[in-house]
Amino acid sequence: MIEKILKNNQAVIAGEIISDFEFNHEVFGEGFYFVKLKVSRLSHSSDIIPLLVSERLIDVKQSHIGQFLEARGQFRSHNKQESDKNRVVLFLFAKEIEMIDSAENRNPNEIFLDGYICKEPVYRTTPLGREIADVLLAVNRAYGKSDYIPCICWGRNARYAGNLTVGSRIQLRGRIQSREYQKRIGEGKVVDKIAYEVSASQMEYIEEEE
Structure with missing residues (x-):
C-alpha cells in the first residue's frame, strides 16, 4: 500500500x-x-x-x-x-x-499526479493536425519540496489544458515516457539526448475550496 x-x-x-x-x-x-x-x-x-x-x-x-x-x-x-x-x-x-x-x-506503466500548473501551458498542432499541449506540473512533496513534472496532453485534453492558467490545480493519469532528440552544441556538433515526460490520458481540473 x-x-x-x-x-x-x-x-x-x-x-x-x-x-x-x-x-x-x-x-x-x-x-x-x-x-x-x-x-x-x-x-x-x-x-x-x-x-x-x-x-x-x-x-x-x-x-x-x-x-x-x-x-x-x-x-x-x-x-x-x-x-x-x-x-x-x-x-x-x-x-x-x-x-x-x-x-x-x-x-507496465501507470502514473497519477495531483498538482499545480506552474508555467503557461503551450498549445500547438503537429504537421499532421494532432493537437498537443505542454504542461509543467508542480507536485508537492514532504518537507516543503516540490517536483516539477513535464506533461503532454492530447486532443480534447490539449484544448482544455491550453485554456488553463498558472496556479490551476489538475489531476491527471497517464504513463511515463522517454523521448529521444538531438541537441546542437557548438558549430556543427549534435548530441543525442533523452527527455522524460508524462503522457496524459485523463485530466481533470480541481476547483479549490475558498
Whole structure:
C-alpha cells in the first residue's frame, strides 16, 4: 500500500533491467543507486526509464541485467549542477520493488499526479493536425519540496489544458515516457539526448475550496 503522503504522486512501472546499478548518493549510511528499466508500450516500442533504488530493496552489487522488475513509487525531479548550468533530472523513486518473471499480464506503466500548473501551458498542432499541449506540473512533496513534472496532453485534453492558467490545480493519469532528440552544441556538433515526460490520458481540473 502506498503511504498517505504519496497520494498526489503515485507511479508503477514494470519492465526489463538493462543496466547495472550506478551509485548516486547516500543518506544516513543508506546508498541510493540508479538503474535503467526498459518498459514496453502497446505499440511494441518501449521507454527507457531511470529508477532510483535504495540498496535496502535489492542487492545492488549484483548484475540483474535481463531480469524483470516492478517498481512502485514517485516520479521525481532533481536539479543537477553541471559546469555552469542546471540540468533537470527526472526519475522514478522506488518505494517498493518486486522481482517478476515478466511484465506480461500487468499494466507496465501507470502514473497519477495531483498538482499545480506552474508555467503557461503551450498549445500547438503537429504537421499532421494532432493537437498537443505542454504542461509543467508542480507536485508537492514532504518537507516543503516540490517536483516539477513535464506533461503532454492530447486532443480534447490539449484544448482544455491550453485554456488553463498558472496556479490551476489538475489531476491527471497517464504513463511515463522517454523521448529521444538531438541537441546542437557548438558549430556543427549534435548530441543525442533523452527527455522524460508524462503522457496524459485523463485530466481533470480541481476547483479549490475558498
